[in-house]
Amino acid sequence: MAMALNASCQIRGYASKKGGKGGKGGKKGSSSDDDDDEDSGSRKGKGKGAEPSGVEMTFDPLDLEKKMGQCLERLKKDFMTMRAGTANPAILDPVVVKIDKKMVPLRDLAQVSIKDAKTLMVNVSDAELTTAIEKAIREAGLNLNPIAENKAVKVPVPKPTKEFRESLTKQASTSAEKAKTIIRKLRQDGMKDLKTDLKAGMSSDENYTLEKKAQTLHDKYIKDIEEALKAKSKEIMSN
Structure with missing residues (x-):
């Protein structure tokens, strides 16, 4: 059962402190809008402070x-597809039917329902598909012996x-x-x-x-x- 899984990334912001002298105008007591946005780790009256910088993180x-x-x-x-002696529509999920040289999943061609605890019914809209569906179920390696009935295929589920x-x-x-x-x-x-x-x-x-x-x-x-x-x-x- 192949299961390909792709990783994704999440962007987080981490503060990184940078040294260096402050620019002109960075005197103690400054009340400009830019000063209000300064990182909380900056110190008043000094030209040094921390500036936020985005760091791309790969773990999410x-x-x-x-x-x-x-x-x-x-x-x-x-x-669910592993039959254990009771009728379950999922049993037929692996079945594919050959139609006009194409392999089509059974679920795209018919509706599978439970007739009773030991029997499934495969109902089709086109009677011409019945034979192909019966053959596909029989040859799917599920140890099932389906029976064609006009626009339906009865599938007895034997006791394992x-x-x-x-x-x-x-x-x-x-x-x-x-x-x-x-x-x-x-x-x-x-x-x-x-x-x-x-x-x-x-x-x-x-x-x-x-x-x-x-x-x-x-x-x-x-x-x-x-x-x-x-x-x-x-x-x-x-x-």
């Missing part, structure tokens, strides 16, 4: 959390064998490990960005705080993945 904790959340959601959607359950559990575990790998990579990239930001002017205190934030997010989503896998494995083995 909100963006990191968003991407980790997207990774978890994709895993959950992947789990012990071997099939074990195979499905391994498949779920593999998907979870891939998701964990992505979460770890996101954290590692975040830590690299923070090292760059530290050199660019971020304070060591804020850098440390954000490092802890990145680690906390990593730990949270790794735990969420493990809990999702545990629930899916239980579902597969119990149905």
Whole structure:
């Protein structure tokens, strides 16, 4: 399950103190508008002061959390396509149908509904598509045997064998490990960005705080993945 994730940047302003003598007119007691805008760290009566300067920061904790959340959601959607003996429309999400030499997702051609706990119905508007849809479902590697019925295709969902359950559990575990790998990579990239930001002017205190934030997010989503896998494995083995 390929999961490409792109990083984004956030611009923050950090104050950087600059030395040097003040210009003419910078006497004590000056009340010009420019003086009112001086950085709070400047000292009255002296020509030295701090001027704000924008520093582009590459690490964004909100963006990191968003991407980790997207990774978890994709895993959950992947789990939904793993049949565990009950009728679920998501089972047919991977099915693509060959129409006029083009491969078209089943969801773009028909509406999948639940007839009962063990049967799905694929309803099509064009009866000529029924045969192609039946063939696509049969050959999708889902261990399903669809039955064409005029403008619909009935899809019985058989009770999975012990071997099939074990195979499905391994498949779920593999998907979870891939998701964990992505979460770890996101954290590692975040830590690299923070090292760059530290050199660019971020304070060591804020850098440390954000490092802890990145680690906390990593730990949270790794735990969420493990809990999702545990629930899916239980579902597969119990149905």
